[in-house]
Amino acid sequence: MSAAKNINITLKIWRQKNAKTKGGIETYKLDNVSTASSFLEMLDQLNEQLVNERKEPVAFDHDCREGICGSCSLYINGRAHGPDTGITTCQLHMRMFNDGDTIFVEPWRSKAFPVIKDLVVDRSAFDRIQQAGGFVSVNTSGRTIDANSIPVPKDDADKAFMAAACIGCGACVATCKNGSAMLFVGAKVSQYALLPQGKVEATERVLNMVRQMDEEGFGNCTNTGACEIECPKGISLENIARMNREYLKASL
Amino acid sequence: MAKSALLKSSIGKKYWMALTGLFLCLFLVGHLAGNLQLLMPNSQLQFNQYALFMTTNPAVKILSYLTYISILFHAVDGILLAIQNKKARPVGYAKSNPSANSSFASRNMAVLGTLVLVFIATHMINFWAKMHFDEKMPLMTQTIEPAPGMKSEYYVGRAVGQYYQVDQVKLPGEKEPEAGLPPKQLEVKNGTDLYNVQANVKVGELYKDLHKITFDFFKDKKYGLYFTLFYVFSMLVLAFHLWHGFQSAFQSLGLNNPKWTPIIKFAGKAFAVIVPILFAIIPLYIHFSK
Ligand code: HEM
Ligand code: SF4
């Protein structure tokens, strides 16, 4: 890898005071950004500059900064999580950009994810979908049996594990032209539907989660496949198909 | 108890889109097979017999009602879905690059579908409505030369070997021959029935000439070229609709598996190319034929 250098960039960032006000794109110049820094560190640097200028810093979501919590959610230069594959925004590095670049930074755009402030959106719609059925009811009174004592075919276990890799970041919704949450819900339905522990409540689960998904105002999947390409965790469209099968099974 | 909503839920709507869409794909194959007869030399009688069969056979009737319902349902459901999808993103992106992760066809199904609907509407006005409702729909005739130099026009009867000289048959609304000339012996009633005027008995049945309607339409001196181009353009639109739609329907129905999906995708693309091309060849052939 080439050595780190410093670049000067122009940022075009969505600024919005709160959920009720109208927002707009603001332009900022930021000099001396190290290509070894992460995208979020670059935003930290911008905020330092803004604070020094006695301006309001840019609000953005982040927590783990290592690609597992799913809270960083930025639409960068026309792409969910920016110009790299299989990563979240916090894993994006400034080496992906060049000196003189103009970089657009926008929040996820979805009716179901209203903007709270600047780049921060309210993703509690996903929580409500999870609460509608994205769990198995296990008695945790202390006499819980070990999950591994139930044999699971390797293939099913692998597929369930791959579906469970979804971190609920919402990039699928953000990138989908229909603002559809089907990749997320498909992953959550699949991760349980594939396992014996999840089969017991499979019918209720898929019906309730889909109902909640629709109520939240997400769009309908038209199988464009954009979500699968932008998902940082490589969640496959097969999960949507499995959800469609599960829903049909549950309906008949 | 959790409730399913096979009509109203997002996924339920998709099943219906997929089922009606695939049924319409079958319809396309049937329709194409019929149309291709137009490419055969001397297809007039065969084609008109086929057209008669398609408008009268009870089994075909059931299928055609299923087709009307499918088109309506597919179009209404598709437009409802498209409206919902628009609403799901009230504020768009300042910068986005949709072509990087999805195909043109997949992003424009509603526009493509609406154009197909416009085509279907014009197509039905030009052919289907004429066949079903037009009182002045021409009847099939043939020029026969029973003896050298005695060429004349005959209506073709449905029974083998039945021909009726055109100038002896009175069409509905036609004036009586001028005084002095003999009155006509035969008269057309109910569209295609041929009656003996004096005895008022049915003597035969004729064919509606859909073949002629089709050839005249695409060979029209003034508009034939435009009609042909519009037809070809519509088939291009249909091709894009199917390019994404065919395989998409299987995914909507939950049929996605590592072994079959690549085969379905390939078959879908082949279908999307071959079927519209074959459809489009027919008006081109007619327009440019002598
Ligand atoms: C012969 C005519 C047609 C055929 C064979 C056909 C076929 C299909 C197929 C196979 C699909 C995929 C279904 C799926 O993704 O599950 C589809 C989708 C679609 N069709 Fe058609 N279609 C036809 C006409 C129309 C018309 C007239 C409209 C009118 C608006 C239309 C609108 C749509 C829309 C909006 C979709 C996308 C639905 C979605 O993915 O949510 N189609 N079509
Ligand atoms: S499916 Fe992928 S893109 Fe969608 S929420 Fe899960 S991890 Fe994020």
Ligand code: FES
């Ligand atoms: S901050 Fe946790 S995934 Fe990016």
